[in-house]
Amino acid sequence: MEINFAAEKTLGKLAKWLRILGFDTIYDPGIINPAESGRILLTRTKRIRDEYKTDKLIFIKSDKPFKQLQEVIKTLGIVYEDIKTFTRCIKCNTEIRTINKNSIRSVVPDYVWENQDSFKTCIECKRIYWQGSHTKRSMEIIKKLFEA
Ligand SMILES: [Zn+2]
Structure with a gap:
């Protein structure tokens, strides 16, 4: 099941969390038509909700990121097996992508390099993850998210 999102500007933390869960999520896309974009639009704007009557849009009610994430997961019936955490x-x-430890010796702090064996990197912004x-x-x- 391939689910992609577009999160409006007010939903920055939610967008971050959806990326942590592995979902392709663009943030602050400007004006897009959810029916045409191939993405599920996440919005807190009533005007937008009323404008596009489509199941490609989720109107987020809560202002708390964890609750927002629950709203998305429940609405779409996403289960733990659907997520690809930290990818x-x-x-x-x-x-x-996984990166060779020796190639980043000078880039990460010493204590991290000494204590971690597995590193990944973003080919776009070069940020390193461990x-x-x-x-x-x-x-x-x-x-907790999937317990409820
Ligand atoms: Zn990046």
């Missing part, structure tokens, strides 16, 4: 750059939405304490915290949040 996409949080900053620019590009898929990230399993850190933030990953653990995110995983706990994600687990």
